[in-house]
Amino acid sequence: MVTVMKNGYVRLGEDIHYYSVPYNYIGKKVKVLYTSIAVKIYYQYTLIASHRRNRIKYRYTTDENHLASQHRYTTEWSPEKFIQEAEAIHEDVTRYIIKVLEHKVYPEQAYKSCSGILSFARRVGAGRLADACRWADSLGQYNYPVIEEILRKRLDQLQHDDEPVSIPAHKNIRGKEYYQ
Numbered sequence: 001m002v003t004v005m006k007n008g009y010v011r012l013g014e015d016i017h018y019y020s021v022p023y024n025y026i027g028k029k030v031k032v033l034y035t036s037i038a039v040k041i042y043y044q045y046t047l048i049a050s051h052r053r054n055r056i057k058y059r060y061t062t063d064e065n066h067l068a069s070q071h072r073y074t075t076e077w078s079p080e081k082f083i084q085e086a087e088a089i090h091e092d093v094t095r096y097i098i099k100v101l102e103h104k105v106y107p108e109q110a111y112k113s114c115s116g117i118l119s120f121a122r123r124v125g126a127g128r129l130a131d132a133c134r135w136a137d138s139l140g141q142y143n144y145p146v147i148e149e150i151l152r153k154r155l156d157q158l159q160h161d162d163e164p165v166s167i168p169a170h171k172n173i174r175g176k177e178y179y180q
Contacts, residue, residue: 003029008066012039016057020066021049058109079107082114089118089126096133096142103142116144124151131156 002010004025009018010032021030021041031042034053041049051061079101086094097114104110120129132150150156
């Protein structure tokens with residue numbers, strides 16, 4: 001027994017894979033029965049969804065008929081769409097969005113992050129978003145919460161030091177030659 005998540009999916013815990021169910025069952029308890037080749041989802045003894053079993057972790061199996069009409073636009077999302085939107089904002093945003101797409105395990109997660117990151121351009125402006133993307137890139141962090149935190153704390157407005165800090169010379173510091 002599982003509860004249908006707000007995004008209209010249920011998780012098959014054994015495989016850590018997500019399967020769509022009709023959107024009108026969001027928030028309801030359903031029973032997931034599965035074999036080695038099929039996954040069937042029931043609500044009060046009525047079959048509401050059937051999928052071929054997929055054992056790839058952290059992926060989504062979607063039947064477009066299960067999506068609410070207002071959510072069907074997400075099926076039109078693609079890496080090219082987000083890169084094109086980022087190019088219209090700034091080259092640093094484009095570079096960052098490409099890295100977000102590369103670092104996420106599954107596309108749906110990357111698309112949600114990209115959509116959220118790009119929405120900051122409307123809220124805080126293209127300049128601040130570009131600065132936040134540079135900061136996050138220098139930290140090696142590629143996700144929405146990092147950009148949100150940088151913007152919330154106004155770190156994007158601070159001067160960023162690109163020069164690495166050098167270690168002071170001292171007789172107790174051995175250096176790489178000591179370990180040869």
